[in-house]
Amino acid sequence: MTPAIDKLYIILGNRHEVQAEKLDAFLGRLFPYLNVTSNIYILAPTFSEAMPQAERILKSMKTFLRANRFVRYYLHFLHTVVQGNASELDYYSQYHYQPWRRGITLFDKEAYVHQEIPRMGLLTIVAPRGKDDGPYLESLLDVLKEVCLRPSLYVHGQTLPLAQNERLVRKAEKVYLGPGPSDTPAQIGCNLSSQDLVETSFVALQCGTFSMAAPCAPSLFVTADDGNLYPCMNALLRKEAAAFSFENPDTEAMIAHCRDSIEKGQDCRACKERVFGLFGNLPKPWDLQHAVDALLAFAGRTCEEGREGRIPAKPTSYVPIR
Amino acid sequence: MNVLLIEMNPFAPVSTPISLGYLAAYLKSRGFVTEILTVGENSPVSPAGLYQHIESFRPALVGISAYQRTMLYVLGLADLVKSVDQNIKVVIGGPQATFMPPDALRDMVSVDYICRSSGEATLLGIALAVQAGTPFSNLAGVTYRDPDGGIHDTEPLEGAVDLDGYPSPYLDHVFDLSSMGEAIMLTSRGCPHDCVFCYTPCAFNHKITFHSVDRVMEEIRWIRKHGVRRLWFADPNISFKWKRVEALLERILTEELDVEMWLQTRADLVNPGMMRMMKRAGVATVAFGLESASERVLPKLDKHMSIEKVAEAIQITQNEGIEVELFTMFGLPYETFEDGLKTLEFVEKNQVKIMGNTNSQQMQIYFGTPMERHYEDYGIVPTKTRRPPYISIGSQYETRWMSLEEMQTLQGLWRARSIDRGRRVVS
Numbered sequence: 001m002t003p004a005i006d007k008l009y010i011i012l013g014n015r016h017e018v019q020a021e022k023l024d025a026f027l028g029r030l031f032p033y034l035n036v037t038s039n040i041y042i043l044a045p046t047f048s049e050a051m052p053q054a055e056r057i058l059k060s061m062k063t064f065l066r067a068n069r070f071v072r073y074y075l076h077f078l079h080t081v082v083q084g085n086a087s088e089l090d091y092y093s094q095y096h097y098q099p100w101r102r103g104i105t106l107f108d109k110e111a112y113v114h115q116e117i118p119r120m121g122l123l124t125i126v127a128p129r130g131k132d133d134g135p136y137l138e139s140l141l142d143v144l145k146e147v148c149l150r151p152s153l154y155v156h157g158q159t160l161p162l163a164q165n166e167r168l169v170r171k172a173e174k175v176y177l178g179p180g181p182s183d184t185p186a187q188i189g190c191n192l193s194s195q196d197l198v199e200t201s202f203v204a205l206q207c208g209t210f211s212m213a214a215p216c217a218p219s220l221f222v223t224a225d226d227g228n229l230y231p232c233m234n235a236l237l238r239k240e241a242a243a244f245s246f247e248n249p250d251t252e253a254m255i256a257h258c259r260d261s262i263e264k265g266q267d268c269r270a271c272k273e274r275v276f277g278l279f280g281n282l283p284k285p286w287d288l289q290h291a292v293d294a295l296l297a298f299a300g301r302t303c304e305e306g307r308e309g310r311i312p313a314k315p316t317s318y319v320p321i322r
Numbered sequence: 323m324n325v326l327l328i329e330m331n332p333f334a335p336v337s338t339p340i341s342l343g344y345l346a347a348y349l350k351s352r353g354f355v356t357e358i359l360t361v362g363e364n365s366p367v368s369p370a371g372l373y374q375h376i377e378s379f380r381p382a383l384v385g386i387s388a389y390q391r392t393m394l395y396v397l398g399l400a401d402l403v404k405s406v407d408q409n410i411k412v413v414i415g416g417p418q419a420t421f422m423p424p425d426a427l428r429d430m431v432s433v434d435y436i437c438r439s440s441g442e443a444t445l446l447g448i449a450l451a452v453q454a455g456t457p458f459s460n461l462a463g464v465t466y467r468d469p470d471g472g473i474h475d476t477e478p479l480e481g482a483v484d485l486d487g488y489p490s491p492y493l494d495h496v497f498d499l500s501s502m503g504e505a506i507m508l509t510s511r512g513c514p515h516d517c518v519f520c521y522t523p524c525a526f527n528h529k530i531t532f533h534s535v536d537r538v539m540e541e542i543r544w545i546r547k548h549g550v551r552r553l554w555f556a557d558p559n560i561s562f563k564w565k566r567v568e569a570l571l572e573r574i575l576t577e578e579l580d581v582e583m584w585l586q587t588r589a590d591l592v593n594p595g596m597m598r599m600m601k602r603a604g605v606a607t608v609a610f611g612l613e614s615a616s617e618r619v620l621p622k623l624d625k626h627m628s629i630e631k632v633a634e635a636i637q638i639t640q641n642e643g644i645e646v647e648l649f650t651m652f653g654l655p656y657e658t659f660e661d662g663l664k665t666l667e668f669v670e671k672n673q674v675k676i677m678g679n680t681n682s683q684q685m686q687i688y689f690g691t692p693m694e695r696h697y698e699d700y701g702i703v704p705t706k707t708r709r710p711p712y713i714s715i716g717s718q719y720e721t722r723w724m725s726l727e728e729m730q731t732l733q734g735l736w737r738a739r740s741i742d743r744g745r746r747v748v749s
């Protein structure tokens with residue numbers, strides 16, 4: 001079976017109008033190749049400016065979901081908070097959040113009728129720029145929760161102390177920690193992917209299926225401004241775009257090429273060591289600390305023993321990390 | 323002729339599809355080429371991949387497992403199958419299908435048959451009819467829609483009395499053991515009891531049928547030979563016939579098979595000697611059905627079980643160092659909020675870890691159960707009167723004794739005390 005893409009990171013830039021139609025067309029071709037349960041991240045430099053493009057993407061997703069009733073999407077939207085004030089909150093709520101929410105009520109109704117979780121989930125990743133934004137962020141998370149846009153928090157560098165703010169953390173669905181630079185949407189995308197790598201690696205470690213050398217679950221990074229595609233975070237960091245751009249109509253060949261390039265050329269082990277090391281240096285909650293410690297110990301042990309890095313299965317309980 | 327069997331549960335990791343395994347092994351023994359496709363929450367499967375797979379396998383018949391919670395996905399998959407080729411016949415089976423109202427077929431335009439009776443015999447009948455080019459002739463155990471849109475029920479079919487009559491999905495190479503972390507076993511089917519909320523006794527006419535110890539041992543040896551150590555017994559009451567289980571455990575010990583087992587049974591079917599033996603043979607966890615720890619509520623469920631008996635069974639099991647899991651529910655008939663709290667207190671008092679299967683949940687009202695057929699008598703008040711005919715009351719109800727808000731509060735209290743935040747891992 002053709003490998004399915006598990007996570008899609010769409011990195012928007014400043015050329016929205018020029019690239020919008022091309023991106024739409026590309027996504028229309030790409031959706032059939034995403035996992036039946038997929039996470040899609042929209043990462044943009046500024047929230048308001050990216051909104052028209054995000055709404056177009058949301059519309060394409062809805063169309064695809066309506067035609068494929070066995071597919072579920074979680075759309076994560078990065079909301080970078082530069083400086084907050086109350087009137088801005090009202091504006092966001094009235095002109096962005098509520099229309100978004102209304103736009104997917106058909107999936108809420110469908111879920112209610114079928115007693116299931118909605119097939120379309122909207123999640124916001126709030127990324128504050130300043131560590132003193134605590135009270136404003138609390139209000140923002142409240143507003144987001146009110147309209148069921150389940151908010152998470154992204155903290156990095158000088159905003160890391162916000163992860164110690166219990167009131168704030170309680171309101172967040174999840175806290176993402178940015179171990180690397182976070183100045184651009186692409187960097188934030190890499191950091192989100194890094195935390196995902198830690199979490200999924202730890203689950204695999206507990207199940208006895210973890211390998212340092214094996215590639216991650218298939219993901220795809222799309223940089224909308226230049227139309228480049230990157231098969232993983234490591235490729236994006238190294239600026240090693242796949243040979244195809246998003247204008248290429250042969251999506252299946254493009255996906256196969258991306259998978260091949262990961263499986264053949266990329267240094268997965270070095271990437272994992274780098275990511276675990278970055279997280280090792282961050283202050284973090286105990287469960288993430290436990291995961292990182294276990295992964296670092298495993299990486300060290302397998303490196304010392306010159307092994308590829310697989311351990312036999314052992315029975316253990318699975319505790320998901322928030 | 324090719325037959326594709328699909329199980330899709332996007333809410334849980336993939337586990338061994340034991341029921342589909344039996345169906346595949348049975349059809350295979352009758353000359354059909356079968357394949358099983360399982361899609362779980364983390365399965366790397368895309369719509370395009372599914373389409374291509376169906377297109378290349380070219381099944382004439384596709385069977386899809388149906389559960390209340392996955393009906394939307396089942397119908398979506400059925401649409402996908404028909405988009406590949408309108409001539410492929412689609413049958414749904416499983417707990418949601420057995421007692422689904424026949425008229426539900428009108429709302430499931432891509433489904434041709436609803437399987438009502440024992441899966442092996444019923445599916446074979448459909449496969450033979452499809453193979454003969456007369457897909458709606460000589461059928462039994464099904465409801466089907468004819469080409470003119472007419473809906474027809476057929477006579478029920480009896481399943482095998484001796485389960486050894488069915489080929490083994492393990493011994494017949496239906497499952498790929500190389501990628502299996504845990505083997506699910508089904509050494510008996512059905513339940514003779516009367517619990518008013520449960521589907522199993524109704525589906526099996528309150529009868530229980532068994533595999534022989536020889537057959538189960540043959541499977542376990544095969545599974546161990548292929549490196550799988552963990553066995554998960556899906557039998558509703560594995561110790562229903564103690565002599566049989568005793569013989570099984572004795573042979574596991576004699577042959578030094580080194581397995582780790584999970585099993586479930588009734589609290590009144592265990593004793594200290596049995597638990598000692600289970601521990602020695604490798605039983606790591608035993609799950610009991612408590613349902614409610616309220617003296618007012620439990621007797622009304624026709625479970626014929628006392629709370630003291632469950633407490634005693636927990637003690638006996640824990641004394642041997644075996645982990646205990648308890649199945650509990652809230653939103654039961656006659657249960658007030660205070661009764662619901664008693665269940666939580668009982669679990670904590672008896673030092674059963676709240677995680678996995680012990681995470682409590684609201685009772686689900688499924689098709690075919692006494693609770694569903696006589697819900698008004700049990701004080702159930704559905705919160706939604708209009709539903710698609712393929713969906714039962716499920717969790718959309720409150721009771722004369724407990725409001726929706728109270729149920730949500732109870733759910734929150736359980737989650738707050740849960741080690742794994744309420745994630746029901748196993749079932």
